[in-house]
Amino acid sequence: MQRYILSRMVQSLLILLGVLFIVFFMLQLTGDPVSLMVSRNASPEQVERLREEMGFNRPLIIQFGDFIGGALVGDFGMSLRHRQPAMKLILERLPATVELATTALLIALCIGIPLGLLSGSNPGSFWDTLARGAGLVGQTIPNFWLALILIVVFSVELGWFPTFGRRTWEVFGMELPTKSVILPAFSLGLFTTGQLVRFTRSAVLEIKNEDYVRTAYSKGLKDNQIYLRHILRNASIPLISIVGVQFGYLLSGSIYIETIFSWPGIGNLLAEAIGNRDFALVQAIAFFASLVVVTLNLLTDIAYGLADPRIRYGD
């Protein structure tokens, strides 16, 4: 097990190193990163000054060394627009994104798994049709469009939820979510819900035919005992990896949902940074999002290894 964890950690570190490389050299795609950052009517002197200020006049390899050195201690330079360290801006926005992602995941889990289970256990039934429809719809409705429709229906027409913004409820210094999170979380979680329905359904269909399930039936166990103790339990092992990967993506900040609902999270910060051509901030966000995804993938793999001995000893 230790060897497995160690090798996965080394892999993750290599991936993060690759990410730093990509994030740094992406700005060089156009040849001159400074021209990306200034407005079109900037004078040549202004461009030159910025080039010097940002250190873009130094050899590329030195810039890269500097960038890596900074990244290792969490320093991605200053945001041009905010005149503040990029990492600080990201960490300020983190709680809002975590709240949104966690709620979205909870919604997806609460709908996706029961629906998948019902559908897989009664193929061809009403629940099955419903679940397959929901799975398909969840994967084909763009969340940015769903968000707009939900706003029109539930905020504008019915007035049940605020149209935008994040409101929190402060209890003993803790910020608790209010109903302002419902619409964004539902739109964001839709895709994950569809994935979970489809995945749970096919896992249940597969496990139902296993020998140990037949044994359980022949022992005379009741349906719900078999579903909870044998089928769901075994299906949950591969589900861990789906949930882990999906949570990583939810946490990496949803640029659409946060922009539409003016949700003060990392996705919104990214949209702003792109609008302001604030590329130091964009670089930092891209790295941060990758860090979150890679870390969650690592944790997922470790959990997977703990849950399933075949993985541990396999490689």
Added chain:
Amino acid sequence: MADTADIKETGLIVDQAADTGIRAKLIYLGRLLWRDKTGLVGLSMFLIVVISAVFAPVLAPYDPLKQDLRAAKQPPAWSEKGDLSHPLGTDNLGRDILSRIIYGSRVSLTVGFFGVLIACSLGLLIGLIAGYLGGRVDNVIMGLVNLILALPYLVFVVFIAAILGQGLIIVILIFGFTDIPIFVRITRGEVLRIRESGFVEAALSIGSTRKRIIFNHILPNLIGPLITIATFEMSAMIFYEAGLGFLGLSVPPSVPSWGNMLATGRKYLTIYPWIATFPGLAIVFTGLGMNLLGDWLRDVLDPRLRRMKK
């Protein structure tokens, strides 16, 4: 997804058809399609989109760029203030929404088709190299593939699009190149599986060359899985293109595209909600059709599923 009973039948039919030439195969495929209604529905939905893209100038009632401020913000025909001259209403500049949706399918399909073409052909080539050569080459290629697949896709696509700027070609290239890893992984996996199979061993033992094995044995077996994945990936690219358009990072705002229309619609969402509603429905319609088609293709073309059915 077809039911197991369906799969059993369809599988048998295809296998019987295997030796009777391409024409017979096509007829059988048509029959399978007729039998499995979800596949038929998916294909029809997809064809509607393709036809509207190809015949846009004939089908669209108006020039998608023509502004008519007197007719601006007209609601769809079935609402009180709407009328049949603009069935789906008009946008803030009085442009006909139906015509813009019809023309918008051109951008979506172009991006989806050429994006997948680039990703699939390069992915196939690289995947073949990785799977067939193995060893160090394989390690390096798969290392890169896993690196790219580990990145948060949307964040990076938005990042690249922001750097490179707007334009159809740029969008196609972005999706074409960032999607290569998916095709590399699937090709390599299939190549490894096929290489171990009995018929390749048999071909090797009678002295077939490497070229012959790749072109006569491995490639034909790759067509099924690749077509299936290509359908899903094309639908994903249409989705992502609309998303980039929504952020103003795809084709220039003057071009009628579903994403651009959504971006406009968002500004008027609370007062004129139909401007954003219909282009979104067009995206859902296309995505749904392609996903149904992809699910059906997966069941029919996957040789493993077919073998299981025997």
